[in-house]
Amino acid sequence: MTSHSYDITRRQALAGLGATTALTLSGCATYAADGTSAPVSLTPDEWLDQVGYNLLTHEPERATSLGVDTGSHAALRSRLEDQSPEGQAAYAATLRRDLEMTRAYPRELLDADQLTSFEVVESAYALALDGFELPYGDTPVGNWRTAPYVVIQNVGEYLALPRFMQSSHNVANADDADAYIERMEQMPSVFDGELERIRAARGMGVVPPGFLLDKAIGQMEQTIASAGKGELFADDLRAKLNASNLPENRADRAMSLESGPIAEALSRQLAELKTERAVATDAPGISARPRGEEFYDWALRSSTTTTLSADDIHRQGLEELEALHARMDPILRGIGYTSGSVGDRMQALGADPRYQFAEGDPGREEIMEFIWDRVNWIKAQMPRAFETLVDPNLEVKRIPPAEEVGAPGAYGGAGSKDGTIPGRFWINLRTTDLHRKYDLADLTYHETIPGHVWEGEYSNRLPLIRSILAFNPFSEGWALYGEQLADELGAYDDFAVGRLGYLQSLAFRACRMVVDTGLHAKGWSREQAVRFFVEENGSKPEEVGSEVDRYCSWPGQATGxxxxxxxxxxxRARAETALGTAYDFKAFNDAVVLGGNVPMDVLEKNVGRYIDRASA
Structure with missing residues (x-):
C-alpha cells in the first residue's frame, strides 16, 4: 500500500462515517446519523460498544494498544490516525454526531452502570468538541494532552510512532507483519498532516517558546539520524520477525521506507521547526499567543473537568502546599533537619548521599531492583484495601534515551484490554540523580500499584468506550490516592524519610497548580517557575526544568x-460522615475504582449511589 492509496481510502472512510452511518456491529442494526433520533434499535451496551469503535476508527493505534483490532475490526491494525486538518475535522464530526445520539438515548432504558457510562461519554465529547473549535492545537479525546503545539519536545508522531510500534504493534504472524509495513507506508502522510497544521499555526502567530523548540530540534535531528540507520522501525520489525520465525524480507522493505520517505517527511518537519525557531520568543505561557487565554480556559476545563478559574486553582494550590508543609515540618525536625524552610531542608535531604543512587549503569540497575521490591510489597497488601482484586500484567521499562531529555521523571499506564500488552512503568534514567531512595517508592506506587496500572485493569473490564475515555483529574487523582493508600497500609511505618518523599510528592502536585497557572495566566517566566519548585518544595533543579517545559507544552494538564x-x-470524607459505622474502607475503594475513570461530577454521583446502597 502506498501513502497515496492510503490517503484516498482513509478519506473515503472518514467521509462515509460523517455522512451516512457508523461502523456496524455484527448482527446489529445501523442507526440514523442525522442526530434526530436515538439508536434505540441497539441496546445500551451495544450502543456504547459502537461509540467506542466509531472513535477507534479515527484513532486506530488505540485499538491496537487495547487489543481490540481483531475479528471484524482487524483492518484497524494496519491504519494510523489521520493527522491532517481534514482528518481532524472528520474526527470532530463523528464526535458531534455520537454526542447528539447519546444525549437522545432514552434514560429509562439504562441501569446505574450504563447511566454512568452515558454520562462519561457526554462529558468527554462535549469537552473535546470545545477543543476542536479552537483554531490550533491537538485536542485530547479521553486523554490528558492539552497540546497547543502539535509537534514539540514531548508531542508529535515523531516521538509517538516509534514508541507505539516498538511497544504495542506485536508481530505474531504474516498478517501482523504486513500491517506493520502498511502503517509505515502511511507515516509520511501522517507527518505531513502534522506539518500542515503547525505551518498553519505559525501563520496565525502561534509559535512555541524558543527553549522548547531547541529541545524539539535536537530530538528531531536524533530521530532522523536513527531513521537513516533503521533504528526506529526496521530493526524492531526484524527482531519481531525473527522471534516469530517469519521471513526477514519485510524488514528490507521497512528499511527502505524508514531511510527514504519517512526520513524525508521528518526532515520537512525539522525544517519547519527551524523556521519557527528563527521567529520564536521565550515567553513560556500560552497567554502570550493569539487566543491564548481562550485556549487556557478550555485547557483548564479539560484538565480538571471543573469550571474553576485560574485564580481559584492558583489559590487552592498555595493553600494545599501550606498544609502539606505543616505535616512535613515535624518529620524533618525528628530526623535532625531543624533550620530553614521546608524547601531548604528538603534540598539538604536530597543532597544526603545516604539517599542517592549510584551513578551510571550500576545506579540504573539499583533503581530497577528497588522498584520491583516495592511492586512486590504493595501487591501483597492489596487484599487489605480492596474487595475486588486484579492481577496486573506489568513491565518496568526505561524511557528510550532519545526521548529522555524532553520526558518527565516517569509515567505509567494500563495494558491492553485483552491482557496481551502489559501495563508499563516508564522510568527516566538519563541520570540517576533524578531519583532518591526516599521518593522512588512513592513514585512506584503512583505509576503501578495501586496507581495507574492497577486502576487501568478495572477500566479495561468496562465497555470499550470506558476503557478508551480517561479524565486527567481521575487518572492522576487516583494515582495520588494510590500513594495515600500505600502510606495507610504501612509503607513508611519503619521509614519516616520515605513518608517525607510521599508528602513531598503531594506538595509537588500542589506546586503544579501554582506553577501552571502562574505560567499561563499570571505572566511567570520559566526561571520563576523552576525557582518556585526548588525553593518552596525542595525539588531537584534537574527534575523540574523538564517538568516546567512540559507544562509549557501541555497548558492546564498539571493542575488536575x-x-x-x-x-x-x-x-471519602463525605461517605464516612454519611454512613458512620456502616462505612467500610474496602467497599469505598471498590466503589470508586469499579465506577471507572470519570469526570469529577460523575465521581460525585457514583459515590452518592454507593452511599445509597450502603445505607439501604
Whole structure:
C-alpha cells in the first residue's frame, strides 16, 4: 500500500462515517446519523460498544494498544490516525454526531452502570468538541494532552510512532507483519498532516517558546539520524520477525521506507521547526499567543473537568502546599533537619548521599531492583484495601534515551484490554540523580500499584468506550490516592524519610497548580517557575526544568493531579460522615475504582449511589 492509496481510502472512510452511518456491529442494526433520533434499535451496551469503535476508527493505534483490532475490526491494525486538518475535522464530526445520539438515548432504558457510562461519554465529547473549535492545537479525546503545539519536545508522531510500534504493534504472524509495513507506508502522510497544521499555526502567530523548540530540534535531528540507520522501525520489525520465525524480507522493505520517505517527511518537519525557531520568543505561557487565554480556559476545563478559574486553582494550590508543609515540618525536625524552610531542608535531604543512587549503569540497575521490591510489597497488601482484586500484567521499562531529555521523571499506564500488552512503568534514567531512595517508592506506587496500572485493569473490564475515555483529574487523582493508600497500609511505618518523599510528592502536585497557572495566566517566566519548585518544595533543579517545559507544552494538564486527589479524599470524607459505622474502607475503594475513570461530577454521583446502597 502506498501513502497515496492510503490517503484516498482513509478519506473515503472518514467521509462515509460523517455522512451516512457508523461502523456496524455484527448482527446489529445501523442507526440514523442525522442526530434526530436515538439508536434505540441497539441496546445500551451495544450502543456504547459502537461509540467506542466509531472513535477507534479515527484513532486506530488505540485499538491496537487495547487489543481490540481483531475479528471484524482487524483492518484497524494496519491504519494510523489521520493527522491532517481534514482528518481532524472528520474526527470532530463523528464526535458531534455520537454526542447528539447519546444525549437522545432514552434514560429509562439504562441501569446505574450504563447511566454512568452515558454520562462519561457526554462529558468527554462535549469537552473535546470545545477543543476542536479552537483554531490550533491537538485536542485530547479521553486523554490528558492539552497540546497547543502539535509537534514539540514531548508531542508529535515523531516521538509517538516509534514508541507505539516498538511497544504495542506485536508481530505474531504474516498478517501482523504486513500491517506493520502498511502503517509505515502511511507515516509520511501522517507527518505531513502534522506539518500542515503547525505551518498553519505559525501563520496565525502561534509559535512555541524558543527553549522548547531547541529541545524539539535536537530530538528531531536524533530521530532522523536513527531513521537513516533503521533504528526506529526496521530493526524492531526484524527482531519481531525473527522471534516469530517469519521471513526477514519485510524488514528490507521497512528499511527502505524508514531511510527514504519517512526520513524525508521528518526532515520537512525539522525544517519547519527551524523556521519557527528563527521567529520564536521565550515567553513560556500560552497567554502570550493569539487566543491564548481562550485556549487556557478550555485547557483548564479539560484538565480538571471543573469550571474553576485560574485564580481559584492558583489559590487552592498555595493553600494545599501550606498544609502539606505543616505535616512535613515535624518529620524533618525528628530526623535532625531543624533550620530553614521546608524547601531548604528538603534540598539538604536530597543532597544526603545516604539517599542517592549510584551513578551510571550500576545506579540504573539499583533503581530497577528497588522498584520491583516495592511492586512486590504493595501487591501483597492489596487484599487489605480492596474487595475486588486484579492481577496486573506489568513491565518496568526505561524511557528510550532519545526521548529522555524532553520526558518527565516517569509515567505509567494500563495494558491492553485483552491482557496481551502489559501495563508499563516508564522510568527516566538519563541520570540517576533524578531519583532518591526516599521518593522512588512513592513514585512506584503512583505509576503501578495501586496507581495507574492497577486502576487501568478495572477500566479495561468496562465497555470499550470506558476503557478508551480517561479524565486527567481521575487518572492522576487516583494515582495520588494510590500513594495515600500505600502510606495507610504501612509503607513508611519503619521509614519516616520515605513518608517525607510521599508528602513531598503531594506538595509537588500542589506546586503544579501554582506553577501552571502562574505560567499561563499570571505572566511567570520559566526561571520563576523552576525557582518556585526548588525553593518552596525542595525539588531537584534537574527534575523540574523538564517538568516546567512540559507544562509549557501541555497548558492546564498539571493542575488536575492534586485537584483530583483532593476531590477523591473529599468524597471519602463525605461517605464516612454519611454512613458512620456502616462505612467500610474496602467497599469505598471498590466503589470508586469499579465506577471507572470519570469526570469529577460523575465521581460525585457514583459515590452518592454507593452511599445509597450502603445505607439501604
Amino acid at each position: 493531579y492534586k485537584l483530583g486527589h483532593s476531590r477523591i479524599v473529599d468524597q
